Amino acid sequence: MRYEYAQKPKRCPVCKGSRIAEILWGLPNETPKLKADVKAGRIVFGGCIVSDDDPVWKCVSCNAQFHRKHDDFMEYCVYTIRHSHDIKTAYNKGGKGKFTENRPWTTAEKIFMKAKKAGSIFPIVFGYAERIHKVKYWARVTDIKISIGKDGKKNTTYSFDRLSRIPDKRYIKDLVLKSTRKTISPGFIRPLAVCITPDYILQLSKAQAHWRY
Numbered sequence: 001m002r003y004e005y006a007q008k009p010k011r012c013p014v015c016k017g018s019r020i021a022e023i024l025w026g027l028p029n030e031t032p033k034l035k036a037d038v039k040a041g042r043i044v045f046g047g048c049i050v051s052d053d054d055p056v057w058k059c060v061s062c063n064a065q066f067h068r069k070h071d072d073f074m075e076y077c078v079y080t081i082r083h084s085h086d087i088k089t090a091y092n093k094g095g096k097g098k099f100t101e102n103r104p105w106t107t108a109e110k111i112f113m114k115a116k117k118a119g120s121i122f123p124i125v126f127g128y129a130e131r132i133h134k135v136k137y138w139a140r141v142t143d144i145k146i147s148i149g150k151d152g153k154k155n156t157t158y159s160f161d162r163l164s165r166i167p168d169k170r171y172i173k174d175l176v177l178k179s180t181r182k183t184i185s186p187g188f189i190r191p192l193a194v195c196i197t198p199d200y201i202l203q204l205s206k207a208q209a210h211w212r213y
Contacts, residue, residue, distance in 0.1 A: 003066045008057050017061035025050045052203065073205070074115045076178050077123040077197040078108045078141070084128040087137055087163070095139065095163035104146045104154040107178075107194050112144045123201050124160055127172055132189065135170040138201050139163040170200060 003013055011018050023046040028034060037043040041060045055065035082099060090097030108122075115122035126137040139160035149155050175184050175195040184193060 003064070004069045005057075005066055006069050009066060012059035012062060012064055014064040015059060015062040017059055019060035020057050020066075021060050023055055023058050023065070025054055072118070072120040073197050073202055074111060074118075074120050074122045075197060076111050076194055077125055077138075077201065078105070078111075079125045079127070079135070079172070079175055079184075079193045079195050081127045081129040081132055081191050084130060084136075087126055087128070090160075091137065091163050091165070096159075096161045097139075097163065098157060098159045100155055100157045101191070102149075102153065102155050103192070105144060105156040105158065105192065106146065108141075108158075108192075109144045109146055109156070111194065112141055115141075121205075123197055124158070125166075125175070125195075125198075125201070129191075133172055135166055135172055135175070137163055137165055138204070164204065166200070166204065168200070170198070174198070 003009075008020055008022070010020070012020065019041055021041055021044045024034075024043050025046040025048075027048055034043065038045075044058050044060070046054060053067070056068045057066045058064070059066075080101070086097075086099065112122045114120075122141045124139050124141050125135050126139070127133075127135050140162045141158060141160050143157075143159040145157050146154055147157065172188065173184055173186050175193065175198065176182065177184060178194040178196060181196075184195070
């Protein structure tokens with residue numbers, strides 16, 4: 001029997017045990033944190049070969065495995081840039097973060113509200129501010145708020161989770177703008193663009209690749 005969950009189950013449906021581990025696929029770096037998580041039973045290894053339908057969690061007690069329900073994505077995503085240090089810090093803290101930009105993300109906010117109402121994911125893709133030709137990470141937007149700062153200007157604070165590396169070489173010039181339905185020009189240097197959600201984001205989500213280690 002196949003078991004699917006939107007998030008890690010608190011108890012195993014087979015043996016009712018509460019020790020549910022995350023399955024780590026691929027060839028991870030053996031960091032001290034990874035070693036500690038494996039020893040504590042929070043992480044188990046799944047193997048080197050990754051498919052697009054691998055289980056995500058495993059019961060430590062009876063070895064039952066569980067899949068994640070595939071998410072529905074919005075047609076559009078938001079592309080932005082941050083310094084690599086900011087992104088890597090959020091990644092190393094479990095993939096959650098909150099950043100503020102000194103401009104209103106009006107269109108992005110509207111799309112996020114539609115996604116929230118529909119129960120869909122509004123993805124955000126990040127490039128490094130110091131090397132803006134590649135897309136390096138993606139995440140799920142969990143909140144967008146536009147407010148007025150002390151200087152009287154509008155700014156945007158956005159939150160995200162599930163921050164994950166994009167393993168293959170992906171370039172900003174391949175993103176397609178929502179407004180023109182054309183790819184971003186090679187000289188594009190603006191820190192924000194609303195784009196069509198690229199297929200590789202959908203594939204990465206379905207594969208449930210785990211890059212936190």
